[in-house]
Amino acid sequence: MDVDPPFDNNENSDQQSITIEKLLDxxxxxxxxxxxxxxxxxxxxxxxxxxxxxxxxxxxxxxxxxxxxxxxxxxxxxxxxxxxxxxxxxxxxxxxxxxxxxxxxxxxxLKPEKQVMTSDQQKENTNHHTIQVIDIPVYQKAAEIRASFEILGEIERLYTKCAGFYQIAYITYKSQEALTYFETNWRYHVGKDTVRVLPLSLNQDDHTLRKQFPLKLSGLAYNTSGYDLEPVLLKCKAKSCFIPAAMIRGRYSKYRYAYIHFSYDED
CATH class of the missing domain: 3.30.70 (Alpha-Beta Plaits)
Structure with missing residues (x-):
């Protein structure tokens, strides 16, 4: 039986491999x-x-x-x-x-060249379309959150995660114009619950401002909601409102006080 001669590794040891690249059209x-x-x-x-x-x-x-x-x-x-x-x-x-x-x-x-964005540019572009929503009670469903915020514009993506007795939501709108409302409004409503909204495009100074002038409002009636406080918030020019809550005897219960924030010390 004829067999091929064994391959000599040393025979071609000095030869260099040649790569032929296909030319682009x-x-x-x-x-x-x-x-x-x-x-x-x-x-x-x-x-x-x-x-x-x-x-x-x-x-x-x-x-x-x-x-x-x-x-x-x-x-x-x-x-x-x-x-x-x-x-x-x-x-x-x-x-x-x-x-x-x-x-x-x-x-x-034939095909217009797409503008390739770096990962940093893509992140910055997404940030200008996205808001972070905090203080959402755990019992609020994603569908209810979406329905509330969809009033302002078409939502491309919504993501929620739990944080203790609350949820944090990240909402990305298709149009940047939907975020115009939150340039001056720090709070929003999901049902009767008041939530705080932070556009991801906010700089550090804007983040600091939203925590700078707090006030504790005590003596609230049992199970008072942010929606119930809305007339008071409007009258005193409050920008945001947070009512803490806890699980008491297996039930989600709001405390009888709230933290409200202002944009100026004079307010």
Whole structure:
């Protein structure tokens, strides 16, 4: 039985491996709607124009038709980018007369290049669409939270997590305009519960301001909600309100005092 000779590892030890990389194609499209003539003659017109303007495209692939456009392929990005910026003017004979008219080639990329954002840029962009909501009682369902905040705009994503007797929610809106309300309003309502809202785009000074001027309001009636205190909060220009709660005999019960915050010491 014939066998292959054993492979000698030392025989090719000095040879270097060669990697052949596939060249990238850069494809531009040229509109055909403003070029007179039949299908083939339109492509020939473009070919002649590119030769006249010394456009360095891949002549081996030629100029081909792609639906209502002509496809021009380039091997290098510099020539491709230069072509996209060129103004190529054709002199065409009018179909209904012997008049000569000028037509400019309408050039576009096959796929517009996407702007690639860094992870920091993506995070910053998301932050300008996202709010953090705190002091949400544990009994509030995600659907109720969504329904309350969806009044301000379409919600793209909502995420909640538990923190003791409360929940923290992160709500990302599709439009940044939805967050305009929270530029001056620090509180919101989920049902009859008052919650505090912090846009993720707030800087450190804004965070400090929201904790700077607190006041404890005591002597509340049993199970008073933030919604019940709303007339008082409006009258004294309070910006936020937090009523602590605890589990007493297996029931979620609010304490009979609240912490309210102001934006100015004078308030």
């Amino acid at each position: 850069y494809i531009a499209l040229v509109a055909l709607n403003n070029i007179t003539g039949f299908k083939l003659s339109k492509l020939n017109t473009i070919k002649e124009a590119l030769a006249k303007y010394n456009v360095k495209y891949n002549i081996n692939l030629g100029i081909t038709r792609l639906q209502k456009q002509a496809k021009v392929t380039f091997n290098d990005k510099d020539s491709y980018n230069k072509f996209l910026k060129m103004e190529i003017i054709l002199q065409l004979k009018d179909e209904n007369s012997d008049d000569i008219k000028n037509a400019t080639l309408n050039i576009s990329p």
